[in-house]
Amino acid sequence: MFTTPTLTVSLPAIVANWQTLRARFTGDECAAVVKADAYGLGALEVSHALADAGCHTFFVATLEEAIELRAALPDVRILVFHGVLAGEEFAFAAHRLIPVLNSLPQIERWKPVAAEHVHAVSALHIDTAMGRMGLQVGEFAALMKENPQILEQCRTGLILSHFACAPEVENPLNTEQRRLFQQALALAPEIPASLCNSGGIYLPKENHFQLARPGCSLYGIAPQSNATNPMQQVATWSAPILMTRTLERDQTIGYGATVSASKGTRIATIASGYADGYLRHLTGKAIGYIGDHAVPLIGRVTMDMLCFDVSSVPEALAHDGASITLLGDKDGIRVDDVAEKAGTIGYEILTRIGPRVKRVYVK
Numbered sequence: 001m002f003t004t005p006t007l008t009v010s011l012p013a014i015v016a017n018w019q020t021l022r023a024r025f026t027g028d029e030c031a032a033v034v035k036a037d038a039y040g041l042g043a044l045e046v047s048h049a050l051a052d053a054g055c056h057t058f059f060v061a062t063l064e065e066a067i068e069l070r071a072a073l074p075d076v077r078i079l080v081f082h083g084v085l086a087g088e089e090f091a092f093a094a095h096r097l098i099p100v101l102n103s104l105p106q107i108e109r110w111k112p113v114a115a116e117h118v119h120a121v122s123a124l125h126i127d128t129a130m131g132r133m134g135l136q137v138g139e140f141a142a143l144m145k146e147n148p149q150i151l152e153q154c155r156t157g158l159i160l161s162h163f164a165c166a167p168e169v170e171n172p173l174n175t176e177q178r179r180l181f182q183q184a185l186a187l188a189p190e191i192p193a194s195l196c197n198s199g200g201i202y203l204p205k206e207n208h209f210q211l212a213r214p215g216c217s218l219y220g221i222a223p224q225s226n227a228t229n230p231m232q233q234v235a236t237w238s239a240p241i242l243m244t245r246t247l248e249r250d251q252t253i254g255y256g257a258t259v260s261a262s263k264g265t266r267i268a269t270i271a272s273g274y275a276d277g278y279l280r281h282l283t284g285k286a287i288g289y290i291g292d293h294a295v296p297l298i299g300r301v302t303m304d305m306l307c308f309d310v311s312s313v314p315e316a317l318a319h320d321g322a323s324i325t326l327l328g329d330k331d332g333i334r335v336d337d338v339a340e341k342a343g344t345i346g347y348e349i350l351t352r353i354g355p356r357v358k359r360v361y362v363k
């Protein structure tokens with residue numbers, strides 16, 4: 001009924017990416033990170049597709065995300081990166097959710113839950129370089145010395161840490177993090193471990209351990225910098241052309257009158273803008289596509305509209321009601337291309353795509 005911008009999400013491409021990552025991973029299990037609504041693409045649809053393909057373990061950031069996912073998938077393992085906050089203990093137990101315990105207070109909070117509920121299990125986060133969440137290695141060693149039973153008391157079934165620079169294969173910090181992680185694991189050698197995000201899976205196999213937790217590469221973002229991206233593109237953002245016009249005189253386009261266009265230039269205005277997550281930093285840099293024709297963005301990105309110079313495209317293709325593709329599987333509009341132009345990362349491009357952009361799923 002409405003002509004809106006659409007984000008077409010290919011679930012088969014996400015499943016294919018998960019299979020590619022799983023095939024590359026030498027450990028036992030490849031999980032999926034579906035936090036932030038599966039990086040903006042729709043956590044429930046993505047998780048259903050991955051569960052159908054055999055994925056059994058899912059990571060989200062918050063309890064609220066986890067409860068929603070649990071309602072949709074009663075039988076999978078769901079881990080919550082933020083861990084258990086004060087007052088959330090009962091909900092974790094009731095929904096059979098697994099907190100990633102990040103601090104001594106979180107560990108203390110979980111102990112009575114694990115004592116009371118036989119099915120309440122947890123994961124433990126060791127910080128090896130990020131400095132944001134997780135026990136430091138010395139802190140963990142001191143805790144184990146003070147209470148050697150602590151992991152049984154918390155029913156800890158996984159120990160994890162997170163790479164800071166995984167996409168950079170040569171970065172020496174990767175080796176240093178692995179060394180610190182192994183130091184921590186030596187105190188609990190029987191517990192499965194997880195270190196790899198998407199980038200980690202493409203590091204040498206001594207980094208792999210038992211469980212991988214890829215996120216971004218499921219959604220088409222390259223796992224490594226400076227290497228060919230083996231992932232399929234997953235998301236296509238298209239927006240309808242609201243109107244076209246041929247300039248009857250030389251004039252400026254858009255706010256600030258920062259760009260001039262000459263008489264005869266054809267402008268197509270489409271329904272998307274920074275309110276939809278099309279970043280304003282793309283001004284002056286981005287392109288879109290009409291079919292196979294690349295068209296440059298012209299003038300500033302505004303809240304709900306973008307202008308493209310469609311002078312090079314036959315009028316039969318660039319007209320009111322046709323559409324321009326802003327993100328997809330073509331040169332210059334792949335998620336990492338758009339991110340580079342905006343001076344950011346693919347994660348931000350995907351997670352910023354707003355609710356006005358209607359999600360459509362290819363099953």
Ligand SMILES: Cc1ncc(COP(=O)(O)O)c(C=O)c1O
Nearest residue numbers: 033162197198213214215216217
């Ligand atoms: C702790 C943790 N593990 C795994 C991931 C997934 O990482 P990526 O999206 O780089 O694969 C994230 C994402 O931010 C994370 O915070």
